[in-house]
Amino acid sequence: MRILVVEDYAPLRESLAKGLRALGYAVDVSDNGTDGLRSAQQHGYDAIVLDLMLPGTDGFEIVRQLRAAGNDVCVLVLTARDRIVDRVAGLDLGADDYLVKPFAFEELAARLRALLRRRYDRADPMIRVADLEIDTLRRKVKRGGDAIELSAREYALLEYLASRAGHVVTRAEIFEHVYDAAGEPWSNVLDVYISHLRRKIDLGRAPKLIHTKRGLGYILGEEAA
Amino acid sequence: MSWSVRRRLTIAIVGVVAVVFAALAVLLYVGVRHSTLRQHDDSLAARARAIAEIAEYEGGGYEMPLPPEPHGTPASYVEVWQPDGDVLVRSEALGDHQLARIPARTGDVAYQDVTLPDGTAGRAVGLTFVARGGGGPLLLVLAVGTQSVEATIASFRTWFVVLGASALLVIALVTAWTLGRGLAPLERLASEIEKVDDRRLDTRLSHAGQPRELAVPVRKLDELLARLDASFARERQFTADVSHELRTPLAGLRTLLEVTALADRSTTEYRAAVGDALAIVQQLGTIVENLLTLARLDAGQVEIETREVALRSLVEECWRPHAALASARAIEFRNTVAPDTRAHTDRDKLRIVVGNLLANAAEYTEKGGWIEVSASPEVVLDVTDSGPPLPPEKLERVFDRLWRGDTARSATGVHCGIGLSLSRALCSSLSYSLTASSVDDRVRFRIAR
Numbered sequence: 124m125r126i127l128v129v130e131d132y133a134p135l136r137e138s139l140a141k142g143l144r145a146l147g148y149a150v151d152v153s154d155n156g157t158d159g160l161r162s163a164q165q166h167g168y169d170a171i172v173l174d175l176m177l178p179g180t181d182g183f184e185i186v187r188q189l190r191a192a193g194n195d196v197c198v199l200v201l202t203a204r205d206r207i208v209d210r211v212a213g214l215d216l217g218a219d220d221y222l223v224k225p226f227a228f229e230e231l232a233a234r235l236r237a238l239l240r241r242r243y244d245r246a247d248p249m250i251r252v253a254d255l256e257i258d259t260l261r262r263k264v265k266r267g268g269d270a271i272e273l274s275a276r277e278y279a280l281l282e283y284l285a286s287r288a289g290h291v292v293t294r295a296e297i298f299e300h301v302y303d304a305a306g307e308p309w310s311n312v313l314d315v316y317i318s319h320l321r322r323k324i325d326l327g328r329a330p331k332l333i334h335t336k337r338g339l340g341y342i343l344g345e346e347a348a
Numbered sequence: 349m350s351w352s353v354r355r356r357l358t359i360a361i362v363g364v365v366a367v368v369f370a371a372l373a374v375l376l377y378v379g380v381r382h383s384t385l386r387q388h389d390d391s392l393a394a395r396a397r398a399i400a401e402i403a404e405y406e407g408g409g410y411e412m413p414l415p416p417e418p419h420g421t422p423a424s425y426v427e428v429w430q431p432d433g434d435v436l437v438r439s440e441a442l443g444d445h446q447l448a449r450i451p452a453r454t455g456d457v458a459y460q461d462v463t464l465p466d467g468t469a470g471r472a473v474g475l476t477f478v479a480r481g482g483g484g485p486l487l488l489v490l491a492v493g494t495q496s497v498e499a500t501i502a503s504f505r506t507w508f509v510v511l512g513a514s515a516l517l518v519i520a521l522v523t524a525w526t527l528g529r530g531l532a533p534l535e536r537l538a539s540e541i542e543k544v545d546d547r548r549l550d551t552r553l554s555h556a557g558q559p560r561e562l563a564v565p566v567r568k569l570d571e572l573l574a575r576l577d578a579s580f581a582r583e584r585q586f587t588a589d590v591s592h593e594l595r596t597p598l599a600g601l602r603t604l605l606e607v608t609a610l611a612d613r614s615t616t617e618y619r620a621a622v623g624d625a626l627a628i629v630q631q632l633g634t635i636v637e638n639l640l641t642l643a644r645l646d647a648g649q650v651e652i653e654t655r656e657v658a659l660r661s662l663v664e665e666c667w668r669p670h671a672a673l674a675s676a677r678a679i680e681f682r683n684t685v686a687p688d689t690r691a692h693t694d695r696d697k698l699r700i701v702v703g704n705l706l707a708n709a710a711e712y713t714e715k716g717g718w719i720e721v722s723a724s725p726e727v728v729l730d731v732t733d734s735g736p737p738l739p740p741e742k743l744e745r746v747f748d749r750l751w752r753g754d755t756a757r758s759a760t761g762v763h764c765g766i767g768l769s770l771s772r773a774l775c776s777s778l779s780y781s782l783t784a785s786s787v788d789d790r791v792r793f794r795i796a797r
Contacts, residue, residue: 134600134628142607176592203595204588224599228606 129159156180190217293340405483431484450474670710
């Protein structure tokens with residue numbers, strides 16, 4: 124999952140990015156509204172964590188423009204303003220959720236998860252493919268009842284493939300949704316992670332779940348379709 | 349409970365009118381009565397004279413054939429005495445009653461109130477005359493009842509009272525109504541004012557149809573309301589500013605510490621996090637101080653203590669905390685203020701201003717640039733840096749309370765929205781002006797008298 128954090132206060136911005144990356148998200152950051160809006164328009168993010176008071180284009184305007192263009196990315200708005208009129212304004216313009224600063228990081232993470240669940244149409248946090256069980260809430264993976272340890276990157280990749288289970292996922296899509304702009308989209312980095320996943324998920328088990336579609340991408344499922 | 353103006357005025361006016369009416373009525377009544385009685389007396393005298401014509405003196409004796417009774421209306425009684433005191437003639441109706449002998453000079457009349465034989469009140473006239481044919485002076489006394497006259501006078505009295513009372517009533521009503529109309533604007537004003545409370549300070553009183561006397565109070569009240577409204581708006585804005593300015597660093601501090609605590613970290617990481625946290629805490633402290641000072645300035649609670657201030661050493665003192673950051677960014681600092689330059693002002697306040705300007709300069713001047721502080725006879729202090737420059741439209745906005753610079757001038761993303769507006773407010777409390785300008789590529793902040 125790829126997240127954009129737009130916040131002009133550096134300490135908060137950096138801590139948010141660090142915390143979200145630790146949870147397995149690919150995080151891009153922006154310190155002003157103009158760049159933030161441009162990034163949101165050019166890349167397909169799964170969610171945007173957006174401060175309302177920004178230099179350049181302010182948060183309200185960003186939400187308005189994204190929605191006007193038909194962009195339905197999940198938007199979680201952060202702000203220091205707690206008056207009802209401000210909360211309502213943000214939500215009415217098209218934001219999906221609202222957190223008042225200062226907030227608990229855990230709460231931000233939980234609300235993000237809730238938003239992302241809705242986006243991918245899953246009320247149930249569990250993804251099951253054959254005997255592979257992914258608990259997206261606790262970010263825990265089990266296969267055949269055995270817990271599997273994955274790094275944050277590996278987990279992010281696996282979760283994305285599993286959320287699109289049965290469909291081919293192109294390398295481009297993986298880079299869009301799983302890796303942030305800081306990660307270089309070198310082909311072999313992805314190959315390395317795929318091979319790590321295969322070793323941990325498929326090795327010594329059946330059925331094999333991670334398949335390569337030459338020239339297209341990857342697909343997670345019981346059979347190579 | 350005090351009476352309303354309307355009631356007081358009505359009572360006063362009606363009271364005065366009543367007194368005037370009463371006085372007039374009394375005078376009129378007295379006059380009318382007097383005149384009526386006078387007329388009655390005159391007619392009485394005329395009748396007496398007419399009767400006296402009948403008397404004749406002939407051959408040493410008097411003759412006076414009285415016409416048959418009763419003589420005219422109202423009923424009257426006559427008695428005539430000869431000069432020697434004997435009764436010449438008298439009305440039979442008199443009976444045993446003697447009329448009073450009313451003395452008067454010859455040819456003259458005199459009047460007297462008498463009681464008639466039937467017990468009623470009467471008026472008598474005494475006429476001393478000489479009969480036709482000569483002889484001594486005869487005395488004729490004619491008495492009539494005064495009941496009808498008194499009745500006429502009484503009816504006058506009644507009329508006066510009734511008319512007077514009615515007129516008074518009408519006047520009272522008209523006065524009350526007119527006063528009511530006249531004072532209506534005041535009552536309208538009162539009900540408008542009643543509606544004003546903290547939440548509706550934007551109401552303005554209507555000026556239409558206000559009488560001249562109320563123009564000044566209404567205008568003054570409007571001005572007062574406007575001032576209150578502005579003051580409340582400032583307070584609301586300030587509260588919004590405060591909550592915003594404090595919450596963001598607090599959020600940064602909280603998230604930093606929470607994220608750090610999410611997992612075990614290396615000592616280096618912990619040290620870095622603690623250092624970052626400390627920096628934020630210091631920042632919070634400065635913001636709180638700035639906000640408090642700004643609040644006190646707003647409320648006019650700040651006292652100015654003026655003394656001679658040595659400017660060069662003040663500048664040095666203010667620069668010291670930023671020297672390290674500046675040299676890390678290869679920024680040169682030049683203090684060109686002459687050692688004997690002095691200003692007559694409040695040192696602590698000026699120190700905050702200069703400190704803030706230098707802090708801004710140290711943060712925003714691009715690497716490898718310079719910062720110079722200078723003074724001249726017309727200018728208290730100039731703080732100039734080598735840039736990047738501020739675009740013209742930002743030169744004034746920089747002093748707005750909630751304005752935060754755009755990316756061109758936010759090196760650390762620090763929210764310093766309060767610093768410059770506080771500096772300007774402090775300057776104006778010192779009777780200085782603080783302005784920003786961009787000359788070539790430089791930015792200059794000027795403190796001037």
